[in-house]
Amino acid sequence: MNLLFDFTVDKATKTIFITREFAADLDLVWDAFTKAELLDQWFAPKPYQAKTKEMDFREGGRWLYTMVSPEVSPEDVKRYSLVEFIKIQPKTSFSTRNSFADENGNSLNNAFSLVKNSFKAEAEKTTVHIEKVFDNLATLEMLATGGFIEGTAAGFNNLDEYLRTLVTSK
Amino acid sequence: MRRDIFQAIADPTRRAILVLIAVQSMTPNAIAEHFDVTRQSISKHLRILSECDLLAQKQEGREIYYELKIDKMKEIDIWLDQFRKIMEEKFQQLDQVLFNIKNKKK
Numbered sequence: 001m002n003l004l005f006d007f008t009v010d011k012a013t014k015t016i017f018i019t020r021e022f023a024a025d026l027d028l029v030w031d032a033f034t035k036a037e038l039l040d041q042w043f044a045p046k047p048y049q050a051k052t053k054e055m056d057f058r059e060g061g062r063w064l065y066t067m068v069s070p071e072v073s074p075e076d077v078k079r080y081s082l083v084e085f086i087k088i089q090p091k092t093s094f095s096t097r098n099s100f101a102d103e104n105g106n107s108l109n110n111a112f113s114l115v116k117n118s119f120k121a122e123a124e125k126t127t128v129h130i131e132k133v134f135d136n137l138a139t140l141e142m143l144a145t146g147g148f149i150e151g152t153a154a155g156f157n158n159l160d161e162y163l164r165t166l167v168t169s170k
Numbered sequence: 171m172r173r174d175i176f177q178a179i180a181d182p183t184r185r186a187i188l189v190l191i192a193v194q195s196m197t198p199n200a201i202a203e204h205f206d207v208t209r210q211s212i213s214k215h216l217r218i219l220s221e222c223d224l225l226a227q228k229q230e231g232r233e234i235y236y237e238l239k240i241d242k243m244k245e246i247d248i249w250l251d252q253f254r255k256i257m258e259e260k261f262q263q264l265d266q267v268l269f270n271i272k273n274k275k276k
Binding site: 003005007018022028029 | 250253256257258260261264266267269271272
């Protein structure tokens with residue numbers, strides 16, 4: 001089956017729009033986005049693996065997870081991702097505030113993004129629409145970068161330093 | 171020779187070099203001190219990064235300094251593209267997870 005994948009960026013509104021179809025029914029896709037045991041199976045890019053530390057899927061609850069790889073054991077990971085659930089409409093949509101945190105879920109910096117995931121059941125498939133708004137372009141840059149070197153713990157600290165330099169040299 | 175910029179930044183040592191140089195321009199020797207690899211291998215990384223137009227050389231006295239040469243919007247575009255690829259990859263993993271669950275149910 002040919003599954004749609006659309007990724008567009010609007011720099012003016014600091015928003016990334018992603019649309020993706022999945023060949024499964026709504027119940028299953030919803031679970032895959034909201035249950036820790038399923039998220040852990042796909043949420044990190046290879047060779048990393050997502051590892052949930054806490055998951056409390058309800059409005060006001062949060063998901064705290066990290067990325068581990070064969071080289072980085074969970075004990076060595078200092079960097080966690082924090083997803084706070086703001087609004088949940090079961091099987092329809094949920095919105096979150098995403099940021100970087102330490103292992104206890106305390107924010108590491110002021111950078112964050114607001115994400116809305118919407119789900120739509122269609123014949124034999126489910127369409128997921130993701131809208132990710134960043135508080136500023138530097139954050140967008142940082143999160144995008146955080147994405148591409150996720151798990152390389154040493155890289156993160158260097159990168160923070162690097163981005164701070166870019167921001168202050170502006 | 172022009173090289174693929176994604177190939178250039180896919181290597182962890184080269185990314186680390188970019189991060190180092192972003193903070194201040196450095197000589198090849200100073201860069202090499204930060205890594206547990208041969209000076210030769212650092213030279214090779216520097217050459218690749220230069221060929222991708224990510225580094226510029228600056229002569230100061232006898233020393234050559236390397237500095238980061240990249241405009242910010244270009245960086246964002248690179249990272250967005252990388253982010254897009256990661257999302258694509260993650261979703262393919264999810265396809266597999268969904269497929270496995272559906273098969274188990276059958």
